[in-house]
Amino acid sequence: EAEVAQSPRYKITEKSQAVAFWCDPISGHATLYWYRQILGQGPELLVQFQDESVVDDSQLPKDRFSAERLKGVDSTLKIQPAELGDSAMYLCASSLAGGAVRVTEAFFGQGTRLTVV
Amino acid sequence: RKEVEQDPGPFNVPEGATVAFNCTYSNSASQSFFWYRQDCRKEPKLLMSVYSSGNEDGRFTAQLNRASQYISLLIRDSKLSDSATYLCAVARSGYNKLIFGAGTRLAVHP
Numbered sequence: 001e002a003e004v005a006q007s008p009r010y011k012i013t014e015k016s017q018a019v020a021f022w023c024d025p026i027s028g029h030a031t032l033y034w035y036r037q038i039l040g041q042g043p044e045l046l047v048q049f050q051d052e053s054v055v056d057d058s059q060l061p062k063d064r065f066s067a068e069r070l071k072g073v074d075s076t077l078k079i080q081p082a083e084l085g086d087s088a089m090y091l092c093a094s095s096l097a098g099g100a101v102r103v104t105e106a107f108f109g110q111g112t113r114l115t116v117v
Numbered sequence: 118r119k120e121v122e123q124d125p126g127p128f129n130v131p132e133g134a135t136v137a138f139n140c141t142y143s144n145s146a147s148q149s150f151f152w153y154r155q156d157c158r159k160e161p162k163l164l165m166s167v168y169s170s171g172n173e174d175g176r177f178t179a180q181l182n183r184a185s186q187y188i189s190l191l192i193r194d195s196k197l198s199d200s201a202t203y204l205c206a207v208a209r210s211g212y213n214k215l216i217f218g219a220g221t222r223l224a225v226h227p
Contacts, residue, residue, distance in 0.1 A: 048214060091160055106206070
């Protein structure tokens with residue numbers, strides 16, 4: 001069964017350091033999402049890609065976060081510098097549909113649990 | 118007002134009970150609806166899509182009410198293994214922005 005791959009699974013970093021997360025979506029999925037989930041809350045959309053283009057990054061703290069999906073396949077989310085409040089689960093998801101069509105189901109990777117100390 | 122709202126619960130029910138959750142959405146242009154299940158410290162997993170005509174999968178039934186802008190999830194004959202957080206997700210037309218609610222916790226006890 002095809003899966004969304006994420007790495008690392010866990011990351012502990014010191015405040016003010018840089019940290020990066022990687023995601024490889026299900027093959028053929030045009031849409032890729034990065035979500036942040038704080039314990040006890042729902043996933044919050046940070047950035048959404050359609051192929052290699054960002055279609056929504058309205059909730060991405062752009063002073064410290066960046067995301068790219070250069071070839072429209074895998075993606076990297078970076079935080080620099082990390083702050084204590086960034087501690088959360090970072091989830092990547094992908095879905096098949098592309099463009100202005102009906103949304104299809106999104107499938108999640110196992111996530112990266114970030115702890116900033 | 119949040120775009121997608123859920124009662125956080127927890128819903129504490131005995132095994133065998135029927136339980137229902139609602140999820141309200143604010144954007145009338147929303148056109149795709151999903152229920153996900155999330156176990157503690159795990160990723161959300163798709164439970165079912167919600168179609169205009171409703172959707173049933175075994176003990177689980179999902180309904181959409183466009184007029185009142187909510188979706189529902191009904192679980193019949195609850196099992197201990199149903200204990201989890203249930204997230205609803207809504208997508209508008211256009212570029213497929215998928216928004217999640219905060220989730221409803223369900224605890225099924227013996």
